[in-house]
Amino acid sequence: MSATPSWQAADGCVHTGPLLQSVNGFDVVACEACGFSHTLPLPTPQELEHIYSHEYYTQEKPLYIERYLEDKAWWDEVYAERYERLEAELPAGRRRLLDIGSGPGLFLAAGRERGWNVMGVEPSERASSYSREVLKLDVRSMFLNEETAPTLGQFDVVNLGEVLEHLPDPAGMLRLVHGLLAPGGMLVALVPNDFNPFQRVLNESMGVAPWWVAPPHHLNYFDTDTLPRLVQRCGFEVRHVETTFPIDLFLLMGHNYIGNDTLGRQAHAMRKTLEMNLRAGGETGRALKSRLHRAFAGLGLGREVLAFARKIDDSPSPA
Template identity: 25%
Template sequence: MECPLCRSSEHVTLYYAYSRFDLFECDDCKLLFQRHAETTDVARIIEEVYDDRWVAMRDKYAHLTFQDHALFNTLQLEMFRPGKGRLLEIGSGTGEFLFTAQSAGWDVTGVEASASSCKYAKQKYDLELHNALWSPELAEEWEPFDAVVFWHVLEHMARPVEFLCGVAGKLQDNGLLLFSVPNLQSFTNAIYGKQSPLLTEKDHLYHYSARSLMKLLAQTPFQPVSLFTRQVPNHLEQLLGSSTAETAYSMADKMAILTQLQGKAMGHEICCIARKRPDSAPPTSEAATETERLSQKSS
């Protein structure tokens, strides 16, 4: 079997056979991936997973979505693009981030494949999302954007290099890309091992580490500016309970653990900020060196 990222076929082995799918591991680039990931019918999976029940769950925990994700991601956007502009979000879900960005002054456009999510975003936040699976053809008549974002979407994309190249075509020169993915080297995975909830999701076609993510970006028009991991505080209680059930932690202890996890690149998710290379040129030696530095820092 060939790795869909580095195309190695000599060091790909079965990682684990789950009841609904198999995961394979490439020892060369450290990517985990499902068999036939590149030919998976993503639209069918979205229809199965992101239904009315999923939307009801999102509604129940909307305050946490705002608190833990939407506000933080909007802050990232403000830090790296303070001048605002036209923003595209791919995979808008139930609309919390896009609502927050719009409130901050961005001119927003959202694409979401789940019809139930689009209906909710309209009713709850008055957002008119495009109900479609993202493709460059969908945005063919749209003007280029100043920033494109997608949060926990890349792991669902069957052909990630093709996806990122298509996104680059809808960005202004020096446009900003922000995204996040679950972290293969997270504390969550260290605690739960091969039964981690991050690994057992059928719709997660790929599982990225900082190393494999850098290798992916090197095949696209994007140059990473910043890459780091983040652990959401609200998830820590459950993780600590799973690892040491009889140990009591003070608030100071928990804050120290959170800091250590992020410092060791073991946060729940990897966050990446990147820009288009000038004229979408291949990586220069200087850019390649910076990519390697970020990869080592986050490994």
């Protein structure tokens, strides 16, 4: 697309760039000012607070908690890998973790079982109540912002799992995280890998609608290049990048799960089986799985981008 829409934010910044998609009254542009793609216009913080406090888990993802629990055995393996990498990066005495957007709390529960001191922040009333009442976790029902961040303390790890794509100012969130981390602390950031090569083929050559473009819930669209660059700009050293399994591969094989929950669960079940069998395959299987996910990242493929980064100074440059 050749158009270049522009929009001026309240702070005076002009956001403009090549138009990638137009959906539901929003334009998605490859923003020259931000260095990553996002929607125009961006909603206000007040609009987002209403969506995520009351609507997200009841309207956008009504079965999210139930499905999360159905997949618990697989999630336990996924989270074990992330904790293993963190434990290799940090000394044994550094086990304080904050999970921002902690959802129902399984990541926190997995850390607690490994001896970590964990806390969560989750604006969804439904998800945070489950975490506190069922899993007995320390989860605060609030948004992380400049007012609430100083009340939480300091941490060795901050996890942002599928958070940055929802925010009007992801760089601002990373600056808050930088301040919450102790010297040398670790950031873990997971975002959807959007406009990736498989998706582009499906959309541009096969006429499949861009199902991954979902404003106003998804405002930002990252990939294997733009997420690490943003993290670096905000005062972190990127230590490791990989991607998750490219589930859109099933679409290219003719297994069209878009809008079909039954087919979607079947594709997800096959992905889970593959990964759990590799994890059960001893050192050889685990090493192969790790190499596959790094190789996916090298090709720009994978449904999500996962980055581990270390805080490197106390004065991140403006982003």
